[in-house]
Amino acid sequence: MPLREADAIILRSYPLKESDKIVSFYTREYGKLRGVCRGARRPKSGFGGALEPLTHVRMQFFERPNRDLCTVDRCDVVASMLETASRDYTISVGLSYIAEIAEKLLPEREVQDAVFRLMLVVMAALRDGAPIWLPLLYDQYWNVRLAGFLPDFSYCAACGAALVEMAGYHPATGEGLMCPDCQHPASSHLGATSLRLAQAMARTPLPQLLTSAENAREAFADLRGLLHERLEAHLEHPLQSWRLLLQA
Amino acid sequence: MNDLAAPLTELIDQLKRLPGIGQKSAQRIAFHLLRAPRESVQHLSEALLALKDSLRFCSVCNNITDIDPCRFCSDAQRNPAVICVVEEPHNVLSIEKTRQFDGLYHVLHGAISPLQGIGPDQIRIKSLIERLRATSPDGQPLVREVILATDPDTEGEATAMYIARLLKPLGVKVSRIAMGIPVGSEIEYADEVTMLKAMEGRREL
Numbered sequence: 265m266p267l268r269e270a271d272a273i274i275l276r277s278y279p280l281k282e283s284d285k286i287v288s289f290y291t292r293e294y295g296k297l298r299g300v301c302r303g304a305r306r307p308k309s310g311f312g313g314a315l316e317p318l319t320h321v322r323m324q325f326f327e328r329p330n331r332d333l334c335t336v337d338r339c340d341v342v343a344s345m346l347e348t349a350s351r352d353y354t355i356s357v358g359l360s361y362i363a364e365i366a367e368k369l370l371p372e373r374e375v376q377d378a379v380f381r382l383m384l385v386v387m388a389a390l391r392d393g394a395p396i397w398l399p400l401l402y403d404q405y406w407n408v409r410l411a412g413f414l415p416d417f418s419y420c421a422a423c424g425a426a427l428v429e430m431a432g433y434h435p436a437t438g439e440g441l442m443c444p445d446c447q448h449p450a451s452s453h454l455g456a457t458s459l460r461l462a463q464a465m466a467r468t469p470l471p472q473l474l475t476s477a478e479n480a481r482e483a484f485a486d487l488r489g490l491l492h493e494r495l496e497a498h499l500e501h502p503l504q505s506w507r508l509l510l511q512a
Numbered sequence: 513m514n515d516l517a518a519p520l521t522e523l524i525d526q527l528k529r530l531p532g533i534g535q536k537s538a539q540r541i542a543f544h545l546l547r548a549p550r551e552s553v554q555h556l557s558e559a560l561l562a563l564k565d566s567l568r569f570c571s572v573c574n575n576i577t578d579i580d581p582c583r584f585c586s587d588a589q590r591n592p593a594v595i596c597v598v599e600e601p602h603n604v605l606s607i608e609k610t611r612q613f614d615g616l617y618h619v620l621h622g623a624i625s626p627l628q629g630i631g632p633d634q635i636r637i638k639s640l641i642e643r644l645r646a647t648s649p650d651g652q653p654l655v656r657e658v659i660l661a662t663d664p665d666t667e668g669e670a671t672a673m674y675i676a677r678l679l680k681p682l683g684v685k686v687s688r689i690a691m692g693i694p695v696g697s698e699i700e701y702a703d704e705v706t707m708l709k710a711m712e713g714r715r716e717l
């Protein structure tokens with residue numbers, strides 16, 4: 265029964281029995297795991313707020329042979345999102361969406377340092393007071409990209425022309441973005457502002473992108489929708505928090 | 513397990529489904545009931561059925577009750593100007609234990625949980641807003657303060673944020689209990705002193 269120590273981000277927790285919790289967490293060293301935290305729902309448990317979604321923690325746990333669940337022994341907060349989530353309702357729903365993407369998209373026990381770093385960057389921006397919408401978009405973009413199903417935002421998938429003013433795409437077909445000449449009749453559209461942002465996200469760190477964050481909720485609604493569709497098409501399951509995010 | 517008579521096995525299986533009851537406790541209870549006089553077992557079974565048959569939700573505050581409106585809502589000694597909002601009926605008990613709160617309650621029966629797809633419409637927020645619209649004969653609002661005592665975790669906090677945002681335009685004072693209760697735990701487990709401090713230290717939103 266080896267004791268392991270890891271840098272981890274809490275993705276989700278569920279109540280278990282009287283006073284325990286099951287927690288799903290993403291470790292830098294071992295990938296995504298699930299574990300039992302005994303007594304975690306009691307006030308004097310020692311876990312405190314460490315098991316809330318998106319808390320960055322230093323974690324100690326035991327893995328047992330042939331068991332899916334490990335036993336979490338200790339969990340120390342490195343950085344919490346609770347205060348950020350308490351800023352307003354919209355941020356808290358946005359954070360749930362970010363946690364849900366990771367929880368559903370990441371395969372168990374697969375190490376992907378880039379995803380781990382992505383989450384740290386997104387959360388740091390939000391803790392620094394950034395409004396939710398641009399970091400959320402950045403999180404969607406890089407998750408889709410790292411999972412390998414990002415469309416080309418620069419050139420038409422049919423004729424190769426540069427995409428500038430507008431691009432069409434058809435969620436059902438799963439084909440790439442197309443220029444106005446090639447697109448299907450019933451296409452959804454991505455405007456010039458979103459195209460530019462998507463192109464910039466490939467090479468610009470999040471803190472620099474934040475300067476264009478103004479009005480990001482409305483300005484990039486089309487891009488957010490497209491990335492969400494890609495995620496759901498890949499997952500083959502709806503992301504529960506999306507509906508609440510639209511209303512938040 | 514097959515060494516036991518079938519009715520005993522069945523009872524033990526049923527008891528084991530209860531929270532906090534394992535195989536050993538279930539056996540102990542089952543053998544205790546076996547030895548107990550028939551009337552006392554009958555009282556127990558009647559009490560269990562009465563629980564299901566006679567209890568319902570209060571039409572005002574959604575608390576579990578056998579009379580409608582419930583004892584809190586129909587108690588003239590209590591202060592109708594303050595409403596304390598909680599997630600679950602058993603949270604009312606935790607706040608009553610402090611003996612300091614004399615207002616009324618509103619039970620949401622859950623919390624907003626985006627990860628579970630539970631939105632504002634799935635818990636009892638609408639009826640809270642309706643209660644706040646009530647006015648006295650001279651047109652003054654009856655409710656002056658709403659205390660949000662949802663759990664101090666992400667879901668409880670999201671629920672509090674959402675309600676606070678809804679109530680702001682109504683001009684009622686909205687406060688949130690202090691985080692004297694450790695974050696991530698549940699109000700159900702808070703002792704009286706902690707709960708009292710949380711209520712006293714509430715901050716206006």
Ligand SMILES: [Zn+2]
Nearest residue numbers: 420423443446
């Ligand atoms: Zn084209």
Ligand SMILES: [Zn+2]
Nearest residue numbers: 570573582585
């Ligand atoms: Zn009532």
